[in-house]
Amino acid sequence: MSKPTVALAADHAGFELKNLLRDELKAQGYDVLDLGTNSSDSVDYPDFGRKLAETVAAGKAARGVAVCGTGIGISIAANRIPGCRAALVHDITSARLCREHNDANVLALGARLIGVETARDCLKAFLETPFAGGRHSGRVAKLGQPA
Template identity: 80%
Template sequence: MSKPTVAFAADHAGFELKNLLRDELKGQGYPVVDLGTLSAESVDYPDFGRALGEAVSRGDAQFGVAVCGSGIGISIAANRIPGCRAALVHDSLSARLSRQHNDANVIALGARLIGVDTAKDCLKVFLETPFEGGRHARRVAKLGESAQ
């Protein structure tokens, strides 16, 4: 079974965590796309959140990883793109539920708020958890309606 392509994007505050998670997935055989930023120099998170949301929405990647200082700003930016469902998570339970119930296709992490081991665990759970569908599918469809 082939692994899904995962796109990564971060601002300067999330640069190091993005690179660490990207390299971790690459080492596990995941195809990855790095949308930047490519240094710790100050940049604007909306630019990277938008790029990630667009890449996932277009199908360039099946999943995305968004990282900024808190995870809040970049997730807001990604969620402005129709077809992108970014979930800010802080632990493996929120990562699992974002997939099971919300069919999230982007995980957002706050580099200043989450430890490296927790971030790795969140990403692993996120990628391994399927969407349950059923009653949740109706609700997720309504998310798409509100984005139009």
């Protein structure tokens, strides 16, 4: 059975971590869409957050991983796209719960704030944890409604 497609995007600050996670995903048998950036030259995180969110929301990838310096900016940009539920996480517990309770479809990481091993652990938890449904389903449905 093939694994789902995972899209990745990062700004210049997240470039190295994105590449490391991309290689890890490929080694584990995931299909990967690398949406850039492709160097450490300065770029604007909103452009990459939007591109990633649109890709996931359109169903071209089952999940996404967004990386910038703190993870904050790129997650804000991604969450502006309907159908995207980006969660900024800093540890395994938040990575697991963003899937279990919030059905997050984009994992956001801050390359300047967490180490490589923590990022790998977060990615693993994010990809392996199913949405619990149940009482959480109605709450998640409200995330797609206008305020």
